[in-house]
Amino acid sequence: MLSIETILLVAAVLLFLSVAASKVSDKFGVPVLLLFLTIGMLAGSEGIGGIYFNDPWFTKSLGTIALIFILFSGGFDTNWKDIRHILLRGLCLSTIGVLITAVAVGLFATFILKFSLLEGFLLGAIVSSTDACAVFNILRSKSVGLRGRLQPLLEFESGSNDPMAVFLTVGIISLLKNPGLSSTHLIPAFLMDMGIGAVSAFVLSKVIIFTINRLKLTHEGLYPVLMISLVLLTYAVTTALKGNGFLAVYIGGVLVGNAHLIHKKTLKNFYDGIAWLMQIAMFLTLGLLVFPSKIIPVIGMGLLISIFLMFIARPLSVFLCLSLTKMNVREKTMVSWVGLRGAVPIILATFPLLERIPKADIIFNIVFFIVLTSVLFQGTTLSMVSKFLNVDAPFKNKRIYPIEFEHTSEINAELEDLIIPYDSQAAGKSLFKIGIPAECLIVLISRDDKFFIPNGVTVLNGGDVLLVLANKQALQKLYSIVNNKFI
Secondary structure: OOOHHHHHHHHHHHHHHHHHHHHHHHHHOOOHHHHHHHHHHHHEOOOOOOEOOOOHHHHHHHHHHHHHHHHHHHHHOOOHHHHHHHHHHHHHHHHHHHHHHHHHHHHHHHHOOOOOHHHHHHHHHHOOOOOHHHHHHHHHHOOEEEOOOHHHHHHHHHHHOHHHHHHHHHHHHHHHHOOOOOHHHHHHHHHHHHHHHHHHHHHHHHHHHHHHHHOOOOOOOHHHHHHHHHHHHHHHHHHHOOOOHHHHHHHHHHHHHOOOOOOHHHHHHHHHHHHHHHHHHHHHHHHHHOOHHHHHHHHHHHHHHHHHHHHHHHHHHHHHHOOOOOOOHHHHHHHHHOOOOOHHHHHHOHHHHHOOOOOHHHHHHHHHHHHHHHHHHHHHHHHHHHHHOOOEEEOOOOOOOOOOOOOOOOOOOEEEEEEOOOOEOOOOOEHHHOOOOOOOEEEEEEEOOEEEOOOOOOEOOOOOEEEEEEOHHHHHHHHHHHOOEOO
């Protein structure tokens, strides 16, 4: 039996290596997911670490907890203004698109690989959801963004399609365990699962917002702890009511993240860190769970399904779901190619293992291989494909300022940045000469990646970034002033 000191030492080393691996991802564009999995596999019983781990129950439990916080964090960081225009097409991709992918892969596995129909559909359901988190890590490392509404569409789809994949996986497992059960029972089960999840998210998000804003805690550090309890409560209550807890957590995150909340910046930073910790822990555990020697016999089947998934099933679901939109073929092709498989399929592959479903071991190993090939092949070519399809755009890094402003109900103001265009009439003039509205306070100016505090005689240059504290009306007036160009 290992001592607690040894366990902590191993955990610390693995976490450190994983964080350090993220720098490799940033520099060379290698998918960070792949690096985390590789570290786990190297530390496993067939790697140099020699750590024996074969506990699907622990992996599933850890994966569930990790997904709760990853989905909440993703929703919490989602701007409603970015997704409201793509909401319907995003919902279509995350529900009907997932179903089409699952059915297509299921039929392929049934007729080509000789799985039974339900076993094929189970495999299809497990690999039906996408992980765009890895996608945007890769694009960010290459300083590449996506044009128009492609990025918010893909972010919303990846955050909202996991609940559908979970529902399909659990539903098909129930059909395999109960042969007399009709598949038609999945229809009312789906409506109840998603309906209760959505209603629960709406109600409990109101509870979270009310509690955070009204419970005046003495110590600011307690607010993230309070939020942890409320997020877990959202999942637990929803699942107890037979609803989809993952859907409730994601929708709840979106609703809470777009509401006025005290200490929102603190909470966002905290949950960003928690999401990374959960991803690292989850990927390391999944890497430990797999036995590379068991992957080799299924390489042939895994490769066939990977090719079918990347070039037929995913494009079929995307083009059908987006057929009535104004998106062009290049944009739809990019959405198809961004269908990266991540950790969720591997977690879902532990479900049939725990239920002792026939071919569960084969399914798990095939799924792991599919994820690896998806990350290796699609992940490493994303930047190239986006440029080839001419849908790439400069990546917009969030500017980090040396000060922060916390919005509260007591002050009607926001802290916003404003760029001085090079052809603006304000360029070359001092601040007091451009007629700044009285309600605007220029807090800082960023010039040549350096910050300084301005005064009335400070002369503005084209390209300066002004950090402005003001209400919306005053900000709009200032926007009009600085965007008034030379004739």
